[in-house]
Amino acid sequence: MILTCAQRLQGGGVERAMLRMADGWLKAGRRVTLVLGSREGPLAAEIPEGIALIELGTARYAALFSLADHVRAVRPDVIFCPGNHYSAVAAVARLRLGSACPPIVAKVSNALVRRELSAGAAWAYRRWLRLHPRFLDAVVAMTPAMAAEAVAEMGMAPERVHVIANPPAATRADAAPVALPQGRYMIGVGRLEPQKRWDRLLAALPRLADREIKLLLLGEGGARAALEAQVAALGLGDRVSMPGHAGDPLPALRGAALAVLTSDYEGVPGVLREALSVGTPVVTTESSVAVREIVTSDALGSVVARDDVDGLVAALNHWLAPGRARPEAVVVGGDPITEYLALFDSLTKRET
Numbered sequence: 001m002i003l004t005c006a007q008r009l010q011g012g013g014v015e016r017a018m019l020r021m022a023d024g025w026l027k028a029g030r031r032v033t034l035v036l037g038s039r040e041g042p043l044a045a046e047i048p049e050g051i052a053l054i055e056l057g058t059a060r061y062a063a064l065f066s067l068a069d070h071v072r073a074v075r076p077d078v079i080f081c082p083g084n085h086y087s088a089v090a091a092v093a094r095l096r097l098g099s100a101c102p103p104i105v106a107k108v109s110n111a112l113v114r115r116e117l118s119a120g121a122a123w124a125y126r127r128w129l130r131l132h133p134r135f136l137d138a139v140v141a142m143t144p145a146m147a148a149e150a151v152a153e154m155g156m157a158p159e160r161v162h163v164i165a166n167p168p169a170a171t172r173a174d175a176a177p178v179a180l181p182q183g184r185y186m187i188g189v190g191r192l193e194p195q196k197r198w199d200r201l202l203a204a205l206p207r208l209a210d211r212e213i214k215l216l217l218l219g220e221g222g223a224r225a226a227l228e229a230q231v232a233a234l235g236l237g238d239r240v241s242m243p244g245h246a247g248d249p250l251p252a253l254r255g256a257a258l259a260v261l262t263s264d265y266e267g268v269p270g271v272l273r274e275a276l277s278v279g280t281p282v283v284t285t286e287s288s289v290a291v292r293e294i295v296t297s298d299a300l301g302s303v304v305a306r307d308d309v310d311g312l313v314a315a316l317n318h319w320l321a322p323g324r325a326r327p328e329a330v331v332v333g334g335d336p337i338t339e340y341l342a343l344f345d346s347l348t349k350r351e352t
Contacts (some may be wrong), residue, residue, distance in 0.1 A: 001031040002344065003076035003102075005067060005086060008059040009036070009043035011220055011245040012191055013270050014083035014109045016043055017166045021080075023048035024167055024337035035070050037063050042220075042245040045174070064089045068096035078102055078344045083109030084267075087132065094135035103137040103347035108146055111265040111288050112153040115306075129154045137347055140164050140340070142268035145289040164339045168332060169274050175247030180255055181214035186316070187256035187280075189249045189271040190263070192221035192242070197285075200262040200312060202230050205239065207313045210320050214239050216256070218246040254278040258319045263287040264306060269294070276300055276330040283315045300327045 002025055006015045022032045026048055033052040038059035047053070054070050056063045067089055071079065079102055081090040087106055094101050114125055132139070132154045139154065139161045141147035147161045190196045198217060205215055217227075217240065224242065231240045246252065249271075253259055259275035261284040268290040275282050276294070282301035284291055295301045302315035318324070 001033060001074065001076045002078055002080055003033045003035065003067075003071060003074065004080040004082055005035040005064055005089060006082065007037045007061055007064060007085070009039055009041035009047075010191075011042050014085060014107075016046065017109075017270065018080075018082035019043060019046045019048060020167045020169075021337065021340060022051055025341065026050045028337060028341060030341065033070075033074050033076060035064065035067055037061075042247065045247060046172075061089075065092045067093045068101075071097060071102065072100075076102055077348045079104045080344075081106035081136075083107055084112075085109070087136075091131070091135045103344075104135065105138045105140060105343065105347065106132070106136050107140045108142070108150050109267040111267060112149045113289075114265055116264045126153065132156065133160070136160075138162060138343060140343070142166060143290040143293045145293055146268060149289055162339075162343055164343070165332060165334055165336050166268070166270060167336045168277065169250060169270065171250050172248040178216075178218065178246050178249070178252045179241075179243060180252060181216055181241055183212060183214060184210070184257045184320075185214035185216050185255075186258045186260055186320075187216045187218065187249075187252055187275075188260050188262070189218045189246070189253065189274075190261065191219045192217070192223045192227060194223055195264055196221075196223075197262045197264055198223070198227055199230055200285075200309070201260055202227065202234060202236065202240065204309065204313045204316060205236055206234055208320065209317050213257070213320055214241070216252060217242045218244070218249050218252060220245045250274060250278060253280050256280050258283060258316070260316070261285065261287070262312070266291070272301075273330070273332060276327065277332070279326050279329040281319050281324075281327055283312070283319060285312070299325075300330065 025032050035054045037056050090104050133156050139150050141150050142165050147163050150161050253275045259280050259282045266287040272282050272294045285306045304311040
């Protein structure tokens with residue numbers, strides 16, 4: 001049995017990928033238990049049928065430190081930590097359970113080199129990462145470059161770091177359709193949080209050669225009020241729409257002239273792969289070592305330095321130029337569900 005956890009279901013990529021993987025594991029005949037802080041949020045509709053839920057009734061992060069109690073109760077074969085955000089939960093579980101703790105597998109979901117941090121915060125972050133080999137049995141990175149970063153920054157032995165992609169997104173027939181802007185539009189998909197730096201994209205919009213191009217931002221989060229204020233201050237109310245979370249962004253990505261990501265930091269941005277899977281070019285900041293593993297040629301899109309405002313505007317203008325060719329759809333191979341299960345099985349066999 002596989003046990004995993006989530007704090008809330010507000011629309012983050014980490015939780016969405018975890019639910020997608022859990023669904024695949026269940027369909028492969030495995031039992032899966034999810035320790036869930038709060039089921040409130042749009043991703044609640046994506047909880048897979050057949051999963052065993054342990055609901056804590058609160059979205060407080062500290063509530064997940066009870067994970068060890070649930071491990072003792074349900075006795076899983078392996079614990080899956082779905083992203084960096086949850087590694088402290090894994091550490092506490094290992095500390096409380098000691099030798100009775102089952103193997104813990106953690107996925108790297110965000111950059112391990114954080115250049116936007118202050119010197120003091122970056123030092124503390126590096127120290128924290130160096131503790132991870134003490135409580136994790138294996139780490140999953142979604143690309144080879146992310147795996148190399150895990151080895152370098154965590155000090156994890158290379159044989160304990162595995163490269164497994166997230167399962168690809170699929171069209172969901174039960175998702176509410178997204179209202180698309182009239183005419184040509186760019187799209188951004190992701191939480192409305194400071195990390196994503198959608199303010200960069202809004203600031204670039206008035207500088208574009210195409211004065212009619214619209215912007216569709218799909219996602220929800222704590223930065224909504226600040227972004228709405230920026231839209232109003234720039235007089236962009238007729239060109240920007242932010243309808244909230246989308247259960248299935250693929251149709252909107254397919255119809256867009258361009259997909260844009262302006263984050264300070266990312267892990268392996270799923271939205272870039274999703275856009276390219278439907279033949280939509282991308283413009284992205286260099287927010288992760290994995291970005292250039294996705295945008296592998298100039299025919300797919302442009303990668304700009306994180307704080308290069310002029311470079312961002314130039315890249316947007318390039319891809320929005322009339323008659324610009326769209327890329328061929330990019331299909332990513334592999335079988336992530338089977339690869340994860342093989343890793344879990346190898347660890348549990350080692351324990352017996």
